[in-house]
Structure formats: C-alpha cells, structure tokens
Amino acid sequence: MRTARSRHIVSGGMIGLTYVAAALATLPLLLILLHLVRKGASSLSLDFFTRMPQPVGEMGGGMANAIVGTLVLIGIASLIGLPVGIGAGLYLAEKRSTKLAHIVRFLSDVLNGLPSIVVGIFAWEFLVKPVGHFSALAGGIALGTMMIPLVTRTTEEMLKVVPNSLREAALALGYQRWRTSLSIVLRTAMAGIATGALVAVARIAGETAPLLFTAFGNQFWSLSPGQPIAALPLQIFTYAVSPYDEWHRLAWAGALVLIAMVLVISILARVATRSRFGAPVD
C-alpha cells in the first residue's frame, strides 16, 4: 500500500503535467504567429495589395489578383453554401426527429469529415472535365460544398435555442408553418446564424486543396467566373514550394494577410457569439 504522501506527490506531478500539456499546446500557435509577423511584416507594403505578381527574377510585385480572387471565390461559395446550409439547418431544427432528418444530419456530418481534396476531385469531375478548362465557378462551388455542413450545423444549433413558446405564439396567431419558420424562428436566430456563417467563411478562406484543380490559379487579373482565377492560399503554396527567395518573401507576406483575414473573422464571430449567448458555440 502506498503512503498518502506518495499518492499526493503523484497527484501533484500529474496535475503539473496537464499544465505542461496546456503550455505545449499553445506554443505552436504563438510560434507560428511570431514567425509570420516577423517574416511577413517586412515584406508587406502597399505594393503587395495593389500590384500584380512579377515574373521570376524581378523584385517587388504583389498579390492584388490573388486577394481579389479569394474574395470572388468566397462570394461564389457563400451564394451556394449559405442558402443550402441554412435551409437544411432549418429543416433539421423544425422537423427534429423525422427519419429524413436523421439521415440528413448523418450525411452532413460525413460531408463535414470529408477530406477537402476529395471535394476538389468531385468538383473537377462535374465542373471542370465537362467544360474542358478550370474556372472560378468550379472553385467556388467546391468551397461552397465544404461550407454546407458547417452552416447546417450552426443553424440547427441556433434554431434549437429559440423558445417553443415563440413558435406556438405565431401559430396561435394564425401564421402558417412556413411563415412561422421564416419570419419568427429564423429571424430570432439571425445573429447566431450570421456568426456561424462567418466561422464557415473563415474556414474556407484558407482552403487550398479543393482549389488545386478547380480554380487552378492565374497569374493575371481575372474576375470572370468562367476563367481560372487566382487565390491567396494557392499563390502562397506555389510561392512556398518554389526555389526563389523573392517568392518565399511574398509567400510569408501572403500568409500574414490570409491569417489576419481568418483570425479577424474568427475573433469577430467569437465575440459576437459570446456577448449574445454567454458561451461560444463550437
């Protein structure tokens, strides 16, 4: 039988280890941010946001087209992901335990766990192969597909917390079911859903894999959904694996811009959720 003293020492030691684990787990984030700021900030200038990429060997240049391209892709993705995701979430919340709801919920979970590269193959098969060339539309749809399960999940969670008395009040006043759902339930939960949408946007903004063979990237200025389009994550990837120092510099700057976008959106979403519901959703 071990003594009480040794048991307390073991206990203290293990508790200390959980402190170490917490410190180790937060370390990579701090390291990554530190390196990004140190290497990225020095290359960041107005040129980076306003100029086009330069050919190899020339100094300077920016990623204006990639930044705009990412915004275009996010726009297309949101057009697809938000309506479908919110619609599905509404269905799941209002018809909570029908058989179809269970199936939809399960499939949405599966879609959420799908590797992004598989989603890319899928978009390629349907939107690139038949057309014969890469396009922003295909990239946007691939990203939109990835948004759907995220938006569905948060919409459902948000609608669940809408009090039933609100639904009953609307129905008692003679509203039809669909009007109750749309103008009472959905509107009540709007802020929460908007937060969920922001989180989803933050997640897809940095996705690279599904864009490799859909949006493909473009060295030139393009806004047309029918043409290949540049994207920030793609450009970072291309530049990072290239052998040129100048491009590495730009990759760091691009990563800093990308992560600033993503973090600002995530933090906004988190602050908005916390002030409204007291606790973060995810």
Next chain:
Amino acid sequence: MVVAIAIAIFAAAWPAFAKLGLSILTSSDWDVANRHFGAAPALFGTLVSSAVALVIATPLAVGVAIFLSEFSPAWLRSPVAFLVDLLAAIPSVVYGLWGIFVLIPIMRDHVMPFMRDTLHLGSTPLFTGPAYGPSMLTAGVILAIMCLPSISAVSREVLLAVPRSQREAALALGATRWEMIRDAVIPFARSGIVGGIILGLGRALGETMAVTMVIGNRPEISASLLAPGYTMASLIANEFSEATNDLHLSALMAVGAILFVITLIVNAIARWLVWGVAREKGK
C-alpha cells in the same frame, strides 16, 4: 450531396480498379510512363504519418482537456481554450509554409540527430538513416498540431459532461485529485475521448496541403520515420492537374476513392462513440 460525391468518384475510379485490380493497393510501383500504378507507399504514408500524429497529439490534447475541465484557474481557462481553438482556424497552407521554413530546419538540425544519436534510438529501425528535413516525422508533427484542437475540444466537452457527483464521491472516499481523474472521471468519459481521437485521425488522414509541403513526396516504403514518404492526399494534389492519360487520372481517382472510404469509416466510428456518451448523458 455526399451520395453524389460517392457515385461520381467511384464511377470515375472504376476503370482503374477494373484494370489494376488489387495491385493498386499492394504494389509499390508508381510508374506513370509504364502505366503501372501501385499506391501502396501512399497508403502506407497516410497511415504512418497519421499514427505518428496521434501518438504526439493524444497525450497533449487529453492533457489540455483535463487541465481545462479540472485544474485550470478560472482566469486562464478561456484564453487557453481560445488559443487551442484558434489552432483549428489556421489555414493548412500556412502550416505548410511554417513547416517548410521553420520546422524542417529545426527537425533536421536538432530534433532528429538528437533522437537518433543522443537518445540512441538509431538502433531501432524507426530512427535509422540520414536525417532528411522533409520526412514522415516532420509530417507527423505538423499533423499533430493540426488535429490537436479537435481532439481536445471533444475531450473537454465529454469531461465536462461527467456528473459532479462522480467527482465528489471519489474525493469523499479519500482519493487525491489525480486519482479522482484517473479512476472516476476518465473511465466515464473514455469512449467519448476515444471518439475525439478518432475524429482527429479523420482530420489527419485527409489533410493535404501541409503534408504535401513537408513530407518530401517520395513514393517509397521505408521503416524509418526520418525518411521522406508520400500520402494519398498529396499524391492526388501533386499529380492530378498533370495527369495526361485516362488510366493515370482514373488511378488518382481510385486513390481518392480509397481515401474517401477510409475517412468515412473513421468518421462513422468517431460519431458513434461520441453520440454514445451524449446518449448516456441524456438518460
């Protein structure tokens, strides 16, 4: 949507399965010029790099979860949870960039020689050979960082779901705080934590960009973790837009289909375990 994706991928992969048969799983010869496609090294690399990731991430993530749910002072709880969650928000390409320029030099010059020579792990087959920077081990470390937040988020939730009475009973019986965790809390939460780990595994298996950037992309099976490797996802990412003939394309599709099936199974198991805990909580 999922059904559509499954059908599309399997339909496109069919020619490769039909023509290559099982050899796509067993052969390690990926030779585009001779139209022979064996994805065994990629399959092997995917499994090994994910396993390495889990070995590193699991103790850390569960430790963080226990810290956050049991021991953390209140003022530290929400910043630490926030920082760990933010890890999940960092785009994988940024992990890859950091991996290439920061992690790889550190691994090559310090960590790997240290493990091989100073700790004398070089005598085991896992750590033999010259230390390349881009390697299975580096990919595993990056993946560990990436799947840490999902494991710890699920574990934390499950730990918080353990009833207070369970903890109080253990303490009342004279258990120390650690014994309370080990004997009263963890057994209760075990299947949920395992579910979280498997969910992290799902994320690691399908991760593409960061791994492609640090694993070295060499289609060989090597027992040493210090040698470069390949994964299924990075194989697709590297070759897809260059695939010229139909069989090559179809073979890549087949690799995608295999990846799809593996992640599907892994995720289904994870959901099942996590749901199991949620159900018990509801009773």
